[in-house]
Amino acid sequence: MKTAAQGDVNAQFDLGAMYDEVGGIAQDYQTAAEWYSMAADQGHAIAQHYLGFLYQHGKGVPLDSSKAMEWYLKAADQGNANALFCVGLVYYHGKDTPQDCTKAADCYFKAAAQGHTSAQNYAGDMYCNGRGVLQDYVKAVEWYLKSAYQGYASAQKNMGHLYLSGRGVSQNYEKAMEWYMKAADQGYASAQYCVGSMY
Amino acid sequence: MYHEGKGVLQDYQKAMEWSLKAAEQGDADAQFEIGRVYHEGKGVLQDYQ
Numbered sequence: 001m002k003t004a005a006q007g008d009v010n011a012q013f014d015l016g017a018m019y020d021e022v023g024g025i026a027q028d029y030q031t032a033a034e035w036y037s038m039a040a041d042q043g044h045a046i047a048q049h050y051l052g053f054l055y056q057h058g059k060g061v062p063l064d065s066s067k068a069m070e071w072y073l074k075a076a077d078q079g080n081a082n083a084l085f086c087v088g089l090v091y092y093h094g095k096d097t098p099q100d101c102t103k104a105a106d107c108y109f110k111a112a113a114q115g116h117t118s119a120q121n122y123a124g125d126m127y128c129n130g131r132g133v134l135q136d137y138v139k140a141v142e143w144y145l146k147s148a149y150q151g152y153a154s155a156q157k158n159m160g161h162l163y164l165s166g167r168g169v170s171q172n173y174e175k176a177m178e179w180y181m182k183a184a185d186q187g188y189a190s191a192q193y194c195v196g197s198m199y
Numbered sequence: 200m201y202h203e204g205k206g207v208l209q210d211y212q213k214a215m216e217w218s219l220k221a222a223e224q225g226d227a228d229a230q231f232e233i234g235r236v237y238h239e240g241k242g243v244l245q246d247y248q
Contacts, residue, residue, distance in 0.1 A: 025211050027240030035222070035234030042227040047234060
């Protein structure tokens with residue numbers, strides 16, 4: 001590792017050139033990917049997740065969905081919540097990997113249990129829509145609330161929907177309005193529309 | 200310390216020098232940190248043109 005790192009430094013860094021006159025460091029995805037790779041190869045979970053992200057978006061490395069998934073999975077296997085969420089998204093959308101809502105839900109739940117707000121919201125969606133799990137509005141409410149209380153606008157809007165329709169909770173227009181407002185106050189456009197439609 | 204400007208003037212160059220020392224010895228956290236600095240860019244105005 002030392003040799004690889006040393007080689008990398010000598011080969012790729014011009015120490016004088018990488019700083020500008022104010023001592024800053026310019027964004028450089030390729031160099032980022034190279035360093036992440038070294039850390040990722042040593043099992044650094046966050047580096048594995050970020051490297052997956054760079055492969056997924058073709059930033060600094062050629063776009064490669066399988067490599068992205070490979071790295072996401074390595075980080076997810078270590079329990080990294082962000083990577084679990086990404087793996088969930090890949091399984092859910094099924095673009096380059098066959099769609100598997102059961103696996104997606106499982107990943108969302110694992111990330112959600114660690115307090116990942118987007119994953120909690122998606123976990124709510126899975127229960128709301130019966131995707132990968134049996135439809136269960138009460139469980140949907142549980143997950144949406146965890147996310148909503150953390151200030152996640154989309155989950156707040158979803159709580160508004162459930163109070164409006166009385167699914168998983170007793171129908172309550174005031175509470176629906178309260179949740180819509182919380183999301184709308186954050187500048188969430190679709191929640192602002194919902195607030196408008198309440199009048 | 201240098202990255203976060205705790206107790207010293209924030210100096211990305213100094214931070215990078217120390218991170219490189221650790222990274223060259225194979226320290227995964229330092230390698231990750233250097234990657235993150237390049238990923239985000241630090242202390243320079245980004246040119247989006």
